[in-house]
Amino acid sequence: MSINETIIKYLFANPPKTEIHFSESLRKMLRQENDPKISIPNKQVLLKSYHKLVRAGKIKKSVQLERILRRRAVRTLSGVTIVTSLVKPYPCPGKCVYCPLDFRMPKSYLSDEPAAARALSLEFSPYDQVAKRIEALENNGHPTDKVELIIKGGTWNSYPLAYQYWFILKSFEAANRTSARKTTRQTTLSEHSSLKKLRAELTKQQRINEKAKHRIIGLTLETRPDCVNLRTVWQMREMGCTRIELGIQHTDDVILKLIKRGHDNARSKLATQFLKNYGYKTDFHLMPQLPGATPETDLAMMIGIFDDPGFRPDMIKVYPCSVIKNSELYEWFKVGKYKAYPTEDLLRILKEFKPHVPRYCRISRLIRDIPGQYIEDGNKVTNLRQVIQEQMKKEGKKCVCLRCREISHVDISEIKDLTPHLFIDTYETNGGREYFLSFEDKKRQVVFAFCRLRILGGGLS
Secondary structure, X not given: OOHHHHHHHHHHHOOOOOHHXXXXXXXXXXXXXXXXXXXXXXXXHHHHHHXXXXXXXXXXXXXXXXXXXXXXXXXXXXXXXEEEEEOOOOOOOOXXXXXXXXXXXXXXXXXXXXXXXXXXXXXXXXXXXXXXXXXXXXXXXXXOOEEEEEEEOOOHHHOOHHHHHHHXXXXXXXXXXXXXXXXXXXXXXXXXXXXXXXXXXXXXXHHHHOOOOOEEEEEEEEEOHHHOOHHHHHHHHHHOOOEEEEEEEOOOHHHHHHOOOOOOHHHHHHHHHHHHHOOXXXXXXXXXXXXXXXXXXXXXXXXXXXXXXXXXXXXXXXXXXXXXXXXXXXXXXXXXXXXXXXXXXXXXXXHXXXXXXXXXXXXXXXXXXXXXXXXXXXXXXXXXXXXXXXHHHHOOXXXXXXXXXXXXXXXXXXXXXXXXXXXXXXXXXXXXXXXXXXXXXXXXXXXXEEEXXXXXXXXXX
């Protein structure tokens, strides 16, 4: 028996409850072996040994041990695995001053960002990006039976329509393989095939996927408010899209004009209403620290997103503006035309903002994963969310957004009564009334499950 199998048997008999306990168990086990040539094996190696012993019937399946052996297990605590891919470089209709231009990447993305680097190495192949990511996640012990596919890069609706259908078709083909290590025959359709054939084949692959090993249960696309209309929302729905990441950035028309955004606040509200009416989850990108903004105007803008029935998104991502080389904003920065307000002020307004976020909304991100060496000016605190949460706790402030109350992010040992109770939060939006139904503990400290419902015509017009 190999040393790795010996370790797994020891861990099976003495299951660790935490990462610290796991590390202590490993060190204790290796000390017992008393062999200086043996080094601590990584989790991927141990996981393979675990599966080998389970298949051989030498140990029983252990959910607790599997969870400990997964790398970055928090990624899939909800039971849904996120797979991200990027579209190829292509001209964007926007002229935004803050967007960096890297000819190798779709606009606004940098080649060193994790998902972007993977996409570049795979020549932006939709099939390979999904297939390789699923394989890597499986090797690290993550469940891949339910996949949420997030397609990033530029403005989705600005790409040729045939390319859009082809990209999603190839993504579904990759998910429909019998396993992450066995490739099934791909269709010969290319991004230059007829739209009729691509649509028909996509429908076929979507039906196959309903019973596939790797089911795509959610599909997210990125776009701009001025690219959302009745035609595009119907097309994206046919493609299988369930959520839209929408580049709102700001709600002040003066600032939007200054940064050359290309649309006004009214267009953002119209796009939001179209998306809500078609049943999409709306995920806003908000950008404090833009040219022309102050801490006070940014705080008012972010709070106003939830006060205004023209918005009230399901999710938000707060991406503070960063000055990146190869952007027009960098040229402004060099001549003194722009300088970001201090990070201390950004932290302050975010701490003031978070308690205003309603229970139905999830703050997905508080910073974009831009490598620090690219940032010439602006926030460089990479663990911004953690810093804010620690400071808020010391100051007695609390955020009740959906993410902060999801069971995977709450220490339930501190909650005495975990009996589920049904709560229904109702709020008005342009063109309809929203219902957020959730099962939570009595004090609403932890969310066990939730769903969203929109009734058209019941809200403001």
